[in-house]
Amino acid sequence: MHEFELIKKYFSKLSSNNENSLNLNDDVFFDKTKNLIISVDTYVEGIHFINFKHPDLVIKKILRSSISDLICKGVKPKYYFISGSGNKKNFSKKNLKIISKSLKKEQNKYSIYLSGGDTVFSKKLSFTITSVGFSNKIVLRNKAKFNDDIYVTGNLGDSFIGLKVLQKKIKLNKKLMNYFKSKYFHPVLHKNITKKLLLFANTSIDLSDGLISDLEKMINKQKLSYKLYLERIPISNNLKKLIDLEIIDKISSVSCGDDYQILFTATPSKSRIISETSKSLGIKISKIGKICNFNQKSQIINEKNKKINVKNKGYFHKF
Amino acid sequence: MHEFELIKKYFSKLSSNNENSLNLNDDVFFDKTKNLIISVDTYVEGIHFINFKHPDLVIKKILRSSISDLICKGVKPKYYFISGSGNKKNFSKKNLKIISKSLKKEQNKYSIYLSGGDTVFSKKLSFTITSVGFSNKIVLRNKAKFNDDIYVTGNLGDSFIGLKVLQKKIKLNKKLMNYFKSKYFHPVLHKNITKKLLLFANTSIDLSDGLISDLEKMINKQKLSYKLYLERIPISNNLKKLIDLEIIDKISSVSCGDDYQILFTATPSKSRIISETSKSLGIKISKIGKICNFNQKSQIINEKNKKINVKNKGYFHKF
Numbered sequence: 001m002h003e004f005e006l007i008k009k010y011f012s013k014l015s016s017n018n019e020n021s022l023n024l025n026d027d028v029f030f031d032k033t034k035n036l037i038i039s040v041d042t043y044v045e046g047i048h049f050i051n052f053k054h055p056d057l058v059i060k061k062i063l064r065s066s067i068s069d070l071i072c073k074g075v076k077p078k079y080y081f082i083s084g085s086g087n088k089k090n091f092s093k094k095n096l097k098i099i100s101k102s103l104k105k106e107q108n109k110y111s112i113y114l115s116g117g118d119t120v121f122s123k124k125l126s127f128t129i130t131s132v133g134f135s136n137k138i139v140l141r142n143k144a145k146f147n148d149d150i151y152v153t154g155n156l157g158d159s160f161i162g163l164k165v166l167q168k169k170i171k172l173n174k175k176l177m178n179y180f181k182s183k184y185f186h187p188v189l190h191k192n193i194t195k196k197l198l199l200f201a202n203t204s205i206d207l208s209d210g211l212i213s214d215l216e217k218m219i220n221k222q223k224l225s226y227k228l229y230l231e232r233i234p235i236s237n238n239l240k241k242l243i244d245l246e247i248i249d250k251i252s253s254v255s256c257g258d259d260y261q262i263l264f265t266a267t268p269s270k271s272r273i274i275s276e277t278s279k280s281l282g283i284k285i286s287k288i289g290k291i292c293n294f295n296q297k298s299q300i301i302n303e304k305n306k307k308i309n310v311k312n313k314g315y316f317h318k319f
Numbered sequence: 320m321h322e323f324e325l326i327k328k329y330f331s332k333l334s335s336n337n338e339n340s341l342n343l344n345d346d347v348f349f350d351k352t353k354n355l356i357i358s359v360d361t362y363v364e365g366i367h368f369i370n371f372k373h374p375d376l377v378i379k380k381i382l383r384s385s386i387s388d389l390i391c392k393g394v395k396p397k398y399y400f401i402s403g404s405g406n407k408k409n410f411s412k413k414n415l416k417i418i419s420k421s422l423k424k425e426q427n428k429y430s431i432y433l434s435g436g437d438t439v440f441s442k443k444l445s446f447t448i449t450s451v452g453f454s455n456k457i458v459l460r461n462k463a464k465f466n467d468d469i470y471v472t473g474n475l476g477d478s479f480i481g482l483k484v485l486q487k488k489i490k491l492n493k494k495l496m497n498y499f500k501s502k503y504f505h506p507v508l509h510k511n512i513t514k515k516l517l518l519f520a521n522t523s524i525d526l527s528d529g530l531i532s533d534l535e536k537m538i539n540k541q542k543l544s545y546k547l548y549l550e551r552i553p554i555s556n557n558l559k560k561l562i563d564l565e566i567i568d569k570i571s572s573v574s575c576g577d578d579y580q581i582l583f584t585a586t587p588s589k590s591r592i593i594s595e596t597s598k599s600l601g602i603k604i605s606k607i608g609k610i611c612n613f614n615q616k617s618q619i620i621n622e623k624n625k626k627i628n629v630k631n632k633g634y635f636h637k638f
Contacts, residue, residue, distance in 0.1 A: 010415040014422055014433040029398070029434040036355065040400040040449055042437045079348070081359040083447045096329040103333055114333040115348040118361045124443035128402045130359055 026141045027069045027205070037133045039069035045125040050166055052086075052125055055095045056102035057185040059127075063106050064187050065208065065260060066129035071189050072206035072262045073138040074197040079115040081130040085122035110191055139264065142221040143203040148265035150226060150289040151274065153190055155236045156211060156261060157253035158183035170247065179238050187260035192281050197264065200274055204264035210257040212300070212310050218263065219291070225298040228289035230308065251300065251310055265291055345460045346388045346524070356452045358388035364444040369485055371405075371444055374414045375421035376504040378446075382425050383506050384527065384579060385448035390508050391525035391581045392459075393516040394452040398434040401448055404441035429510055458583065461540040462522040467584035469545060469608040470593065472509055474555045475530060475580060476572035477502035489566065498557050506579035511600050516583065519592055523583035529576040531619070531629050537582065538610070544617040547608035549627065570619065570629055584610055 029038045043062040045052060052058055067077040082103075084091065103114060115132070162184025164170040165177045172180070197204060205218040211233065215226060233254050235243070243250050266274060271287070278285040292298075299307045348357045362381040364371060371377055386396040401422075403410065422433060434451070481503025483489040484496045491499070516523060524537040530552065534545060552573050554562070562569050585593060590606070597604040611617075618626045 010419040011422075011433060014419060014426060015435075029400070031398075034353070034355070034453065036353070036451075038398075038400065038435065038449070038451065040402050040436050040447075042402040042404055042439045042447065044404055044439050044441045047440060079350075079357075081348070081357065081449070083359050083361040085361055085363055085443075085445050100329040100333060103330075107333060114330060116334075116357065117330075117359050118447070120361045120363050120445075121366060122363045122443050122445060124404075124441050124445075126404050126439075126441060126443075126445065128359075128361065128437070128447035130357070130400070130449045132355075132357065134353065 028073055028075075028138070030138050030140075032136075035134050035136045037070055037073065037075045037135060037138060039066060039131045040128065041066045041069070042126060042128045050163075052090055052095075054185075056098045059099050059102045060106055061185055061187060062127055062129060063103070064189055066131045067110060067112065068187070068189055068206045068208070068260045070131055070133045071191060071194050072197075072204050072264075073140075074194055074201070074204070075133040075135045075138055076191070076194050077110060077112050077131050077133045079132040080112055081115055081117045081132075083118040083120075083128040083130075084126075085120045086125040087121065087123060090125050091119060110189070137198050139197055139201045139204040141203055141205060141218055144219050144222060144224055144265040144291045145202055145267060146224060146291060146293055147268065148202055148291040149268055149271065149287050150215070150228065150263070150265050150291060151285055152207070152211070152234065152261055152263050152288055153193065153283055153285050154188060154259070154261040155234045155239070155284070156207065156259045157239050157250075157256075158236050159187065159258040159260075160253055160256035161239060161242065161248070163258065172242075176238060176241075184258070187258070189260060190262065190281070190283050193262070193277065193283055196277050196281070197262070200266045200270040200277070201264035202266055204262055207259040207261045207263055208257050210255040211259075211263070212255050213257070214263055216298075223294040225292045225294055225296050226289055227292050227296075227298070228300045230300055231303045232286055232288045234284060234286040234288075251308060255310060347392055347394075347457070349457050349459075351455075354453050354455045356389055356392065356394045356454060356457060358385060358450045359447065360385050360388070361445060361447045369482075371409055371414075373504075375417045378418050378421045379425055380504055380506060381446055381448060382422070383508055385450045386429060386431065387506070387508055387525045387527070387579045389450055389452045390510060390513050391516075391523050391583075392457045393513055393520070393523070394454045394457055395510070395513050396429060396431050396450050396452045398451040399431055399448060400434055400436045400451075401446060402437040402439075403444075403446050404439050405444040406440065406442060409444050410438060429508070456517050458516055458520045458523040460522055460524060460537050463538050463541060463543055463584040463610045464521055464586060465543060465610060465612055466587065467521055467610040468587055468590065468606050469534070469547065469582070469584050469610060470604055471526070471530070471553065471580055471582050471607055472512065472602055472604055473507060473578070473580040474553045474558070474603070475526065475578050476554050476558050476569075476575075478506065478577040478579075479572055479575035480558060480561065480567070482577065491561075495557060495560075503577070506577070508579060509581065509600070509602050512581070512596065512602055515596050515600070516581070519585045519589040519596070520583035521585055523581055526578040526580045526582055527576050529574040530578075530582070531574050532576070533582055535617075542613040544611045544613055544615050545608055546611050546615075546617070547619045549619055550622045551605055551607045553603060553605040553607075570627060574629060
């Protein structure tokens with residue numbers, strides 16, 4: 001059973017008296033009266049990160065992944081809490097020093113503050129990060145409108161190739177391998193777009209599980225479908241090289257998540273303000289599809305105007 | 320190195336620009352401008368709970384332990400987030416049903432709401448609970464005053480005996496074993512005293528690690544010492560029986576934590592309001608000692624007016 005089905009089935013009724021929790025059907029909690037937004041995520045070695053050989057890179061990536069939940073909703077993160085479970089080696093003095101230095105850099109970059117947490121002993125290394133922000137308005141899930149355009153920031157797929165390189169499943173020349181590994185370890189969060197999103201996005205999500213999977217999650221309670229144009233899905237020149245060489249096909253490379261780009265929809269009239277925002281902030285924003293009505297089946301159209309099938313819709317935590 | 324020494328050494332500077340985090344020297348985070356209080360705790364199988372044979376009891380206990388951090392500071396908890404890492408068996412449908420039912424009861428008892436969280440796959444079972452409350456005032460650590468009386472709610476030590484019974488290290492008659500086991504599994508939180516604490520407590524902490532250890536933690540940044548009277552430390556009649564039979568000595572039984580009673584100090588003039596509060600709420604509150612000046616060494620005085628030595632000051636997470 002998938003994670004969100006489990007949660008929905010057994011726990012959504014526990015939050016039913018509490019309209020702020022969005023019935024656990026969002027990545028964040030929003031208390032409207034207190035303008036408070038909270039996100040909680042757990043990262044386990046071997047699942048969410050490969051190993052702990054580079055504590056600085058791991059910590060940086062999971063922290064960005066956590067605050068990404070807020071940023072994609074139009075909320076500036078302010079505080080974070082880290083709870084780490086691990087063994088003596090994981091939390092050696094050397095590693096703690098490295099972690100602390102890495103966190104310091106992230107704090108400066110995103111203007112966030114470590115506000116607490118916990119460290120406990122466990123044979124298995126994992127971290128839970130709680131991110132907190134304040135806003136009187138957020139971009140919610142399941143608020144897409146019929147005929148909305150679908151947009152995505154940045155490029156997709158590079159991080160997944162980086163993972164495959166690190167897992168030694170893809171071998172490339174050194175320069176390319178370093179490029180993709182770096183994309184895996186350093187997701188770029190568009191912190192400057194945060195407040196702008198509230199001006200044009202009807203609904204949004206960050207791409208952690210994969211484009212198709214997250215798109216479907218974003219509108220899972222709505223009687224709507226989507227049409228995506230494969231050609232318009234933004235990728236880097238380096239990923240294009242791999243696709244041209246048929247090392248990987250495009251739809252697979254962008255369906256595996258870990259991109260932490262922002263997916264959102266907006267009414268067509270917002271097209272101009274979105275392209276102006278893109279230019280003024282220097283952030284690539286691509287129009288990749290349309291929200292359609294429910295009678296139509298969701299589809300992905302390739303460059304030959306043919307419907308294509310997606311086997312792997314993205315990453316699920318399987319129990 | 321002890322948990323709080325680790326945190327202090329490597330991470331306190333990360334919160335130094337953020338006066339709200341109390342420099343990580345408290346169990347809670349307090350944002351004065353937002354009236355926001357947050358506590359984050361992680362609980363690992365084999366360390367913080369013995370096993371997962373009774374998921375309902377484990378979940379109940381760790382949730383109470385988490386909101387206890389807020390209650391002891393004079394803050395009513397409102398929201399909680401649970402992040403669970405575990406295997407298929409831990410999160411079987413049967414267990415999820417039991418956990419959900421147990422949480423429902425706790426929600427009703429303490430007027431709190433599940434507001435989010437995460438479930439991930441891991442070989443090792445652990446939970447991180449984030450508790451959130453709102454208040455414009457809280458009882459802080461390290462605010463004891465010279466000559467303050469030291470108070471504690473309820474009885475101490477029963478939970479520790481319950482743990483020893485469950486670990487089969489103490490064998491008693493069935494009735495007594497059930498009594499202590501129940502005390503281990505069901506810590507009683509004094510939710511009604513929450514707001515009253517703000518009226519009389521100068522400083523406070525909940526007893527999770529042990530009376531002596533937590534008392535020293537409560538005033539660890541102050542140039543003060545304490546004097547405790549062993550005779551006045553409140554225990555149950557059942558624990559008294561064990562002490563009389565010399566199965567355990569009193570100071571050991573109350574130094575092992577897991578009591579989740581509230582330890583606080585108050586100026587002597589508050590003595591009357593404290594005893595009135597105790598009566599009106601039906602909550603046992605015992606005056607067990609005094610805050611003394613720094614020149615004097617902290618001491619525990621036994622019934623024969625002799626100083627006693629404490630070897631085990633309480634529970635530390637060792638790395």
